[in-house]
Amino acid sequence: MSKHRLPPMGGPSGPLYGPNVESYGVGDWCPTPDGSGPATAVALTFRLESGVDMVFRLKTPESVDFLIQSLLRHKRSVWPESP
Numbered sequence: 001m002s003k004h005r006l007p008p009m010g011g012p013s014g015p016l017y018g019p020n021v022e023s024y025g026v027g028d029w030c031p032t033p034d035g036s037g038p039a040t041a042v043a044l045t046f047r048l049e050s051g052v053d054m055v056f057r058l059k060t061p062e063s064v065d066f067l068i069q070s071l072l073r074h075k076r077s078v079w080p081e082s083p
Contacts, residue, residue, distance in 0.1 A: 020049040029057050 024046045028039035041057040042064050048054060058064045075082060 021046050022049050023047045029055075 024044065027043050027045070029041040029043035030037040030039045041059045044056045044058070046054045046056075058067060
């Protein structure tokens, strides 16, 4: 678990616009093209409706923990009755 506190809840100053996401996935990422090397990051892949894949790599355990905690915080805000 990250030792850093999450920033205060808030949002952008304007509406969020962007491409529609068809699907997403999470997996290990390694820098070798054939995937044979050791994993060095956790990758989040988003398939956009345009057919383009957008990949975000989280390169530290702390960044993964921060993302998880942020998602949980917003899940509780959006769906307060959810476990």
